[in-house]
Amino acid sequence: MNRENKRKSFEKGYYKTHACHDSFTCKVCDRLVTPEAAGSDHRNHCPNCLCSLHVDIEPGDRAADCGGIMDPVAVWVRKNGEWAIIHRCRRCGALSSNRVAADDNPMKLMSIAMKPRARRRFRSSASRK
Numbered sequence: 001m002n003r004e005n006k007r008k009s010f011e012k013g014y015y016k017t018h019a020c021h022d023s024f025t026c027k028v029c030d031r032l033v034t035p036e037a038a039g040s041d042h043r044n045h046c047p048n049c050l051c052s053l054h055v056d057i058e059p060g061d062r063a064a065d066c067g068g069i070m071d072p073v074a075v076w077v078r079k080n081g082e083w084a085i086i087h088r089c090r091r092c093g094a095l096s097s098n099r100v101a102a103d104d105n106p107m108k109l110m111s112i113a114m115k116p117r118a119r120r121r122f123r124s125s126a127s128r129k
Helices: 003-010 106-118
Strands: 069-077 083-089 095-099
16 A cells, blocks of 8 residues: 555545545446546546445545445535535435536436425325315
């Protein structure tokens, strides 16, 4: 193991200040994910299924001990017009927000964005009578 790899594995918060150029295999869809087409220096979710892993408490700190799979549950638009994905951890229920990457699956993004429109409206017990 070279010196830089040791720093990555032992130094907390390494990825807050350094770009991540590591490829990984998605735990949900088994697709190889490379950071080159992401449009940023920090690839943190699969561009195919949009799932992530619960490894950070603050972006890049790798301080979360959970390690659960984080499912995309919603999208929202930031003040600057940039889209972000809301992920929920299957194991602990934690929520986090991740920027949409340039190579993310547009059909999956739109299906997540349209979920609230497809669900039935909530009816109160008073309106049922």
